[in-house]
Amino acid sequence: MNLLVTGGAGFIGSHVVRRLVTNYPEYTIYNLDKLTYAGNLENLKDVDQLPNYNFIKGDIVQEDFINDLFERINFDGVIHLAAESHVDRSIEDPLAFVRTNIIGTVNLLNAAKKSWSGKFSRKRFYHVSTDEVYGSLGKEGLFTEETSYDPNSPYSASKASSDHFVRAYGETYNLPFVISNCSNNYGPYHFPEKLIPLFINNIIENKALPVYGDGKYTRDWLFVEDHARAIDLIFHKGKDRETYNIGGFNEWQNIDLIKLLCKVMDRKLNRNEEESEKLITYVKDRPGHDLRYAINATKINEELGWKPSVTFEEGLEKTVDWYLNNSEWLKHVTSGDYKEYYSKMYS
Numbered sequence: 001m002n003l004l005v006t007g008g009a010g011f012i013g014s015h016v017v018r019r020l021v022t023n024y025p026e027y028t029i030y031n032l033d034k035l036t037y038a039g040n041l042e043n044l045k046d047v048d049q050l051p052n053y054n055f056i057k058g059d060i061v062q063e064d065f066i067n068d069l070f071e072r073i074n075f076d077g078v079i080h081l082a083a084e085s086h087v088d089r090s091i092e093d094p095l096a097f098v099r100t101n102i103i104g105t106v107n108l109l110n111a112a113k114k115s116w117s118g119k120f121s122r123k124r125f126y127h128v129s130t131d132e133v134y135g136s137l138g139k140e141g142l143f144t145e146e147t148s149y150d151p152n153s154p155y156s157a158s159k160a161s162s163d164h165f166v167r168a169y170g171e172t173y174n175l176p177f178v179i180s181n182c183s184n185n186y187g188p189y190h191f192p193e194k195l196i197p198l199f200i201n202n203i204i205e206n207k208a209l210p211v212y213g214d215g216k217y218t219r220d221w222l223f224v225e226d227h228a229r230a231i232d233l234i235f236h237k238g239k240d241r242e243t244y245n246i247g248g249f250n251e252w253q254n255i256d257l258i259k260l261l262c263k264v265m266d267r268k269l270n271r272n273e274e275e276s277e278k279l280i281t282y283v284k285d286r287p288g289h290d291l292r293y294a295i296n297a298t299k300i301n302e303e304l305g306w307k308p309s310v311t312f313e314e315g316l317e318k319t320v321d322w323y324l325n326n327s328e329w330l331k332h333v334t335s336g337d338y339k340e341y342y343s344k345m346y347s
């Protein structure tokens with residue numbers, strides 16, 4: 001099987017690629033990535049020598065390049081993760097999200113449709129999406145696969161649009177697809193613009209911890225390796241044209257999560273109790289900030305037998321250990337452009 005993974009040098013993509021090249025030596029895995037600020041080949045250096053791994057540097061927005069790629073290689077499946085993924089950046093530059101998340105996805109759909117030219121048996125286009133397409137929950141309720149789309153940020157609007165295109169290609173051209181919508185991931189190789197790795201890095205550096213608004217926003221956190229396992233399962237066993245919600249059964253208000261993280265960091269760094277908590281600084285809220293996300297993952301649990309394998313406490317401990325043991329990686333990704341980004345967003 002020739003399998004194209006897009007965005008495989010990013011956070012979740014690198015865990016997916018690692019899992020696939022290791023567990024399926026009989027597959028040939030092609031990792032297509034533009035290597036934006038979020039893409040980093042260091043994320044895969046433990047597996048990049050494996051004979052079934054290939055890296056292709058390229059941009060999914062470049063239509064000719066994508067068509068040419070699908071002409072050169074007969075892909076049996078696509079697992080599409082490449083995206084602009086950070087909500088705060090989408091508020092600054094929505095068009096970048098339109099280009100990659102919408103136009104890039106449609107380019108891939110067109111290329112797959114053309115290359116597979118109606119011979120769809122044993123082909124599959126797997127689109128990796130987010131729970132943010134459903135908008136915000138109030139204090140009660142959970143997102144199910146039937147929840148109406150109601151995106152609130154340019155990021156989630158672009159992901160919602162790409163989901164609609166994937167479904168439309170299924171209806172209109174019979175393209176075999178599957179979509180998953182997952183909650184917040186955390187774990188190793190997470191770029192430190194997102195809450196957990198940003199705060200780990202700031203605690204290490206004794207910098208302020210910028211909590212948006214009152215900190216009472218809620219997210220449902222999932223360890224990234226559990227997401228990669230769900231993607232593997234859905235790609236191989238999920239039903240055609242279905243959506244699967246993936247979540248951690250693990251809701252945390254930001255401020256409670258941050259206080260737990262501070263405690264873990266104090267312990268690991270041999271600092272006095274509550275030393276890191278003193279860094280907590282309430283800052284201006286994110287515009288259009290969604291109050292709460294929480295997933296009902298019953299469908300994937302009942303149909304495919306998936307459930308998270310790592311508790312939040314275990315996952316957070318593993319994550320903190322990884323960042324403390326990989327200070328070179330952290331130093332590398334926080335040099336250069338990151339400093340500019342940080343001062344623009346947080347000054």
Ligand code: NAD
Pocket residue numbers: 006007008009010011012013032033034035036037038039040058059060061080081082083084085086100104128129130131159181182183184185186191
């Ligand atoms: P990420 O930002 O860490 O990685 C994105 C990757 O895509 C990077 O390697 C980047 O170089 C690549 N990329 C960006 N633009 C590209 C382009 N035009 N052409 C080719 N490659 C390009 O993102 P992530 O957090 O790993 O998320 C991966 C996917 O999972 C995204 O589609 C995202 O919407 C979805 N998702 C993320 C989360 C989460 O909590 N991080 C949760 C649910 C769903």
Ligand code: DAU
Pocket residue numbers: 085086087088129130131132182183184185193194195196198210211212213217218219254286293
């Ligand atoms: O729900 C899935 C989504 O989770 C993915 O689709 C996105 O790609 C991913 O980035 C993530 O989106 P969030 O906006 O929920 O993640 P983020 O880490 O940016 O923020 C988590 C919460 O923490 C959110 O309520 C905003 C808050 N926050 C974030 C940052 C970066 C802060 O309070 N301060 C910060 O500095």
